[in-house]
Amino acid sequence: MRLYVFVAILSLMCFISCKKKNHVEDxxxxxxxxxxxxxxxxxxxxxxxxxxxxxxxxxxxxFTDIKCxxxxxxxxxxxxxxxxxxxxxxxxxxxxxxxxxxxxFSSLQGIIGVDxxxxxxxxxxxxxxxxxxxxxxxxxxxxxNTGYIFFNIEGKADTLDDGVNNFNHNFSFHIGKxxxxxxxxxxxxxxxxxxxxxxxxxxxxxxxxxxxxxxPVDLKTEFLTHTASGQQVLTEKIxxxxxxxxxxx
Amino acid sequence: MNKFFGWxxxxxxxxxxxxxxxxxxxxxxxxxxxxxxxxMMIPADNPMTVEGVELGRFLFYEKRxxxxxxxSCASCHLPSASFSDPNQxxxxxxxxxxTRHSMAIINIGWEDFFFWDGRExxxxxxxxxxxxxxxxxxxxxKQTVEKLNADxxxxxxxxxxxxxxxxxxTKATKAIAQFVxxxxxxxxxxxxxxxxxxxxxxxxxEQAIFQSxxxxxxxxxxxxxxxxxxxxxxCHNGPLMRVKKFSNNGLIPHATDxxxxxxxxxxxxxNYKFKVPTLRNIALTAPYMHDGRFTTLDEVIEHYxxxxxxxxxxxxxxxxxxxxxxxxxxxxKYLLKKFLLTLTDQRFITNPNFQDPN
Numbered sequence: 001m002r003l004y005v006f007v008a009i010l011s012l013m014c015f016i017s018c019k020k021k022n023h024v025e026d027x028x029x030x031x032x033x034x035x036x037x038x039x040x041x042x043x044x045x046x047x048x049x050x051x052x053x054x055x056x057x058x059x060x061x062x063f064t065d066i067k068c069x070x071x072x073x074x075x076x077x078x079x080x081x082x083x084x085x086x087x088x089x090x091x092x093x094x095x096x097x098x099x100x101x102x103x104x105f106s107s108l109q110g111i112i113g114v115d116x117x118x119x120x121x122x123x124x125x126x127x128x129x130x131x132x133x134x135x136x137x138x139x140x141x142x143x144x145n146t147g148y149i150f151f152n153i154e155g156k157a158d159t160l161d162d163g164v165n166n167f168n169h170n171f172s173f174h175i176g177k178x179x180x181x182x183x184x185x186x187x188x189x190x191x192x193x194x195x196x197x198x199x200x201x202x203x204x205x206x207x208x209x210x211x212x213x214x215x216p217v218d219l220k221t222e223f224l225t226h227t228a229s230g231q232q233v234l235t236e237k238i239x240x241x242x243x244x245x246x247x248x249x
Numbered sequence: 250m251n252k253f254f255g256w257x258x259x260x261x262x263x264x265x266x267x268x269x270x271x272x273x274x275x276x277x278x279x280x281x282x283x284x285x286x287x288x289m290m291i292p293a294d295n296p297m298t299v300e301g302v303e304l305g306r307f308l309f310y311e312k313r314x315x316x317x318x319x320x321s322c323a324s325c326h327l328p329s330a331s332f333s334d335p336n337q338x339x340x341x342x343x344x345x346x347x348t349r350h351s352m353a354i355i356n357i358g359w360e361d362f363f364f365w366d367g368r369e370x371x372x373x374x375x376x377x378x379x380x381x382x383x384x385x386x387x388x389x390x391k392q393t394v395e396k397l398n399a400d401x402x403x404x405x406x407x408x409x410x411x412x413x414x415x416x417x418x419t420k421a422t423k424a425i426a427q428f429v430x431x432x433x434x435x436x437x438x439x440x441x442x443x444x445x446x447x448x449x450x451x452x453x454x455e456q457a458i459f460q461s462x463x464x465x466x467x468x469x470x471x472x473x474x475x476x477x478x479x480x481x482x483x484c485h486n487g488p489l490m491r492v493k494k495f496s497n498n499g500l501i502p503h504a505t506d507x508x509x510x511x512x513x514x515x516x517x518x519x520n521y522k523f524k525v526p527t528l529r530n531i532a533l534t535a536p537y538m539h540d541g542r543f544t545t546l547d548e549v550i551e552h553y554x555x556x557x558x559x560x561x562x563x564x565x566x567x568x569x570x571x572x573x574x575x576x577x578x579x580x581x582k583y584l585l586k587k588f589l590l591t592l593t594d595q596r597f598i599t600n601p602n603f604q605d606p607n
Contacts, residue, residue: 050518064565065565120448122285122447122449123287123447123487124284124285124286124287124288124488128287128288128290133287134287134487134488134489135287135288135290135359138487138492138493138494139483139486139492139493139494141486141487142474142482142486143443143446143474143482143486143487154565154566155565156565167561168559168561168563168571169571170563170565170566170567170568170570171565172565172566172568224568226476228476228477
C-alpha cells in the first residue's frame with residue numbers, strides 16, 4: 001500500500017514539475033479614443049469610404065481615404081500620448097488605445113497634425129510602436145525634412161450633371177508644414193466603460209461640415225492642395241474646416 | 250510486482266522533464282540596418298541566426314527545390330537583376346509562363362504583404378508558394394523534403410539552423426526567409442541624398458558620394474518630388490522608396506484582364522490595383538510594371554507623362570490623369586531618369602554574401 005502511495009506522489013510530482021506558470025492578472029486600466037466619421041445634411045450619418053454621398057453643391061462624391069495625426073495629447077500636465085494616428089481605411093474609427101486613467105482626461109488638448117518639435121526628426125528614429133515611425137507613417141511622411149502630412153483627405157467626385165456616374169474628378173488634400181498644425185481642445189468628454197478595464201471616448205469628424213463649413217469647399221474648382229507654395233488659400237481653408245469638423249460625439 | 254511499480258515510478262520521474270538528447274544552439278544573427286532605415290520586424294517564431302541565414306542562402310540557390318532539378322529561387326530572382334527576372338514573365342520547369350513579372354527582392358523584410366496582389370501576409374507563407382506551384386517549380390513539399398533529407402549536408406545544416414534534427418517545409422521556408430531578410434539595399438547615391446535632405450549625419454564615405462551628386466541628379470530629384478513636376482513621391486518615398494499600398498496607376502488592362510488586388514478581396518473598388526513596388530535599383534529590374542509591359546525606364550516615364558488611362562479605380566494621387574499624365578518635356582524626362590539612376594546600389598548586387606554559395 002505504501003508503495004502505491006509513493007508511486008502516486010511521484011506521478012503527481014511529475015505533472016507538477018513541468019507545470020506552466022499561471023497567467024499574470026492584468027490590473028491596468030486602458031483608454032480608447034474613437035473618431036467617428038459622419039456625413040449627411042445633419043452630420044449624423046456614418047461615413048463609409050467608397051460610398052456615394054452628395055456634396056453641398058450637389059455633386060456625387062466618394063471619400064477614398066481619411067487619415068490624420070494627433071500629437072501631444074493630454075490634459076494640462078497629464079500626458080496621454082506623444083502621437084496618435086487615425087486611418088479610416090486601415091484602422092477604422094480607433095485613434096488610440098493606451099494604458100491610462102480616464103478620470104484625468106475629462107478634457108483633452110493637443111495638436112491636429114504633428115508638433116514642430118517632432119515634425120523634423122528622423123522618421124526612422126521613433127520607437128517601433130510609434131505611429132510616427134516611418135514604418136507606420138508610410139504615406140504620411142513627405143520623405144524629406146518638410147516632415148509629416150498632418151492630415152490627408154482623398155476622394156473622387158462626379159461633377160458633371162449628365163446622369164452618368166463618372167467619378168473621374170479626383171480631390172486630394174494633403175496638409176503639412178508647421179504653420180498648419182492646429183490646436184485641438186475638446187472639453188467635457190464623456191468616457192464610457194467598455195469591458196472591465198477600458199473606457200472609451202468618442203469624437204466625431206463631420207465631413208459634411210468639412211465641405212460646408214464657414215468657408216464651403218467646391219470640389220469642382222477646389223480639389224487639390226499639397227500645402228505647396230501657391231496653394232496657401234485653399235490649404236488654409238481646408239485646415240480650418242477640418243479642425244472645426246472635429247468635436248466630442 | 251511492487252519492485253516493478255517502484256522502478257516504473259522512478260523512470261517516469263526521470264523522463265518526465267527530460268530534454269532532447271542532442272541540441273545545438275544557433276548563433277544569433279544581427280542585421281546590418283542602414284542608419285536611416287526603420288527597424289525590421291522579425292517574426293518571433295523565426296529569429297535570425299547565422300546558421301539559418303546560411304542554410305537559407307543554400308536553399309535559395311538550390312535547384313533540387315524544383316521538380317526536374319533545374320530551377321531554384323534564383324532562377325527567377327537573379328542577383329544581377331537585383332533579384333528580379335529580366336524576362337517579362339518567368340517560365341516554370343514545364344515551360345509554362347506566368348502572367349506577372351517576378352518582383353525584385355530588395356528590402357523585402359520591411360514588407361507586410363507579398364506578391365503583386367498582396368495575397369500573402371508573411372514572407373514565410375510567400376516562400377511556400379513557388380515550390381509547389383505547377384507553373385513554377387512544380388514539386389510538392391513532400392518530395393522536396395525527401396530530396397533534402399537524402400543529402401547529409403542538408404541534414405546537418407538544418408540541424409544547426411534549428412537546433413534539432415529534422416527537415417520540413419516550415420523550416421525550409423523559415424531559413425529562406427532569414428536569408429531573404431538580409432538582402433538589404435541602402436548604399437546608393439540616393440541614400441546619401443535622402444540623408445542630406447533629412448539633416449542626417451553623413452559618414453566620410455558618404456560625404457565623398459555627396460560631392461559626386463551632380464546638378465542634373467538634384468534637379469531630377471526635385472522633379473521627382475514636385476507636385477507640378479513628375480509627382481512620383483506620393484507612391485515612392487522614404488528610405489524604402491515605396492509606400493505600403495495597392496494602386497491603380499493608369500495602365501490599360503491587357504487581354505488577360507488581370508484585376509490585381511481585387512482577385513484577393515473580391516472588391517470591385519480594388520480592380521486593377523497592384524502593390525506599389527520599391528524604386529530601388531530600378532535601372533536593374535526591367536521590365537517594368539506588374540506585367541512587365543515596359544522594357545525601358547523611358548517607356549515608364551512616358552507612361553506617367555502622357556499615357557495614363559483613366560478608370561473608376563485609378564489612384565486619386567494620379568492627379569493629372571485626366572490630361573493623360575504629368576506632361577514632362579524632353580529635358581524633364583532626361584533629368585528624371587538621371588535621378589532614377591541614383592537609386593542603383595552596386596554593392597547590393599555584388600555583395601558576396603548574397604551570391605550562390607556553390
